[in-house]
Amino acid sequence: MSTPTPGAALAALITPAGRRDPYPWYEAIRAHGDLVAVKPGLMVAVGYEACSRALRDPRLRVQDGAAFDAVYPAWRAHSSLRGYTDSMLYRNPPDHGRLRRTVSDAFAPKRVSGLRPAIEMMTDQLLDRLADAGAAGEPVDFIAEFASRLPIAVISALLGVPERDQAWFRAVAADVTVALEGVTNVARLAVADAAMDDLTGYFETLLRHREQHPVDGGPAGGPAGGDVVGALLHAHHDGPGQVSRDELIGNMMLMLTAGFETTSFLLGHALLLALAHPGHAARLRADPGFAVGYVEEVLRFEPPVQATSRWSTTEVPLLDTTVPAGTKVVVVLAAGNRDPGRFPDPASFDPHRPDIQPLSFGGGAHFCLGAPLSRMEAQVALPRLLRRFPRLAVAGTPVRRDTWIGRGLDQFPVTVTGPARPVPVDDPGGAVDRVPAH
Numbered sequence: 480m481s482t483p484t485p486g487a488a489l490a491a492l493i494t495p496a497g498r499r500d501p502y503p504w505y506e507a508i509r510a511h512g513d514l515v516a517v518k519p520g521l522m523v524a525v526g527y528e529a530c531s532r533a534l535r536d537p538r539l540r541v542q543d544g545a546a547f548d549a550v551y552p553a554w555r556a557h558s559s560l561r562g563y564t565d566s567m568l569y570r571n572p573p574d575h576g577r578l579r580r581t582v583s584d585a586f587a588p589k590r591v592s593g594l595r596p597a598i599e600m601m602t603d604q605l606l607d608r609l610a611d612a613g614a615a616g617e618p619v620d621f622i623a624e625f626a627s628r629l630p631i632a633v634i635s636a637l638l639g640v641p642e643r644d645q646a647w648f649r650a651v652a653a654d655v656t657v658a659l660e661g662v663t664n665v666a667r668l669a670v671a672d673a674a675m676d677d678l679t680g681y682f683e684t685l686l687r688h689r690e691q692h693p694v695d696g697g698p699a700g701g702p703a704g705g706d707v708v709g710a711l712l713h714a715h716h717d718g719p720g721q722v723s724r725d726e727l728i729g730n731m732m733l734m735l736t737a738g739f740e741t742t743s744f745l746l747g748h749a750l751l752l753a754l755a756h757p758g759h760a761a762r763l764r765a766d767p768g769f770a771v772g773y774v775e776e777v778l779r780f781e782p783p784v785q786a787t788s789r790w791s792t793t794e795v796p797l798l799d800t801t802v803p804a805g806t807k808v809v810v811v812l813a814a815g816n817r818d819p820g821r822f823p824d825p826a827s828f829d830p831h832r833p834d835i836q837p838l839s840f841g842g843g844a845h846f847c848l849g850a851p852l853s854r855m856e857a858q859v860a861l862p863r864l865l866r867r868f869p870r871l872a873v874a875g876t877p878v879r880r881d882t883w884i885g886r887g888l889d890q891f892p893v894t895v896t897g898p899a900r901p902v903p904v905d906d907p908g909g910a911v912d913r914v915p916a917h
Contacts, residue, residue, distance in 0.1 A: 744887025
């Protein structure tokens with residue numbers, strides 16, 4: 480069979496089959512080069528260096544309202560697209576820097592490091608819950624009972640969301656993050672819009688409460704004990720370069736949904752791969768420090784965010800190619816992470832790789848603010864989980880989210896007691912049967 484054209488391979492990625500297993504289609508594109516022209520106005524980067532440079536070149540801008548106008552003029556009819564466009568995710572300079580600065584202190588490495596004891600405590604509490612749910616040997620859903628609950632608890636603590644509301648967030652956030660697929664899944668935007676409207680109403684109520692009852696006796700709209708919501712409210716009311724109400728809510732929406740979904744996907748893949756490789760699981764139990772390299776390899780091998788995009792407003796030289804003005808560049812992070820020119824034997828899962836440096840959290844000015852927090856959650860949780868449940872085993876076929884850009888498990892049935900069971904090799908998406916044992 481002949482190699483598909485880059486356009487055919489790119490189109491296949493938004494089909495149900497392509498969403499289940501995108502990796503063969505990335506290789507089909509790579510057969511044409513590391514940076515490939517699909518048609519006038521559209522290019523795709525699949526090489527590690529091409530992706531890295533595209534992410535870091537300030538002349539290539541993120542998809543903002545003007546970019547949406549060019550590809551989907553009706554986007555403003557969707558509250559889900561409007562909501563994310565009000566966040567720093569879809570803003571370019573100078574707005575991006577203005578919005579990012581309002582919350583950057585909360586995600587500074589020193590602040591994140593200080594959260595470790597709280598994350599350890601939350602992890603142990605959720606492990607107790609998992610033990611209770613699976614005490615009789617019945618299957619429990621690892622995603623619902625742990626992988627989504629931990630990051631929701633952490634980000635909720637930063638945003639001041641009460642514990643009683645956290646369970647509700649998983650379902651509504653799963654719906655609203657369809658909007659992060661851009662216009663690759665327009666048919667599902669109505670569901671995302673309804674979820675965005677619900678979340679907007681919730682955040683409006685939360686903000687009004689915080690304005691009327693500031694934390695630690697601080698002034699209304701003040702820093703409020705240094706938390707994220709307090710910082711946003713301060714910037715909205717009193718800060719230089721004020722943040723609008725829509726921008727305030729957009730950033731809260733981004734931090735809640737993107738902040739927990741990506742970590743949930745990371746935890747799901749990390750456990751799936753550990754159970755497929757008993758030697759790695761044993762090492763994680765015995766040596767918690769092994770989790771640092773292990774998590775980096777999970778991020779490389781199965782990144783929670785598969786792709787992003789950039790737009791050229793001027794002609795941009797990139798590698799040995801020129802990106803014409805007005806061109807969209809699809810930056811396939813997951814393909815860059817499996818570039819054989821950067822990673823030997825890239826389709827093998829190997830936590831012992833030196834100098835991994837995956838592209839999974841992006842790069843440049845838009846590098847993910849929550850990356851250190853997400854990494855820490857996984858590094859803390861995995862060894863504790865596997866030590867607590869040495870007989871933890873797969874109890875059914877994992878179910879993947881039916882999306883391309885965000886790749887992760889929606890359901891992962893496991894047992895926490897009883898005899899070990901083999902990992903099924905018919906995992907949709909092929910994550911397991913492509914992984915050679917070491």
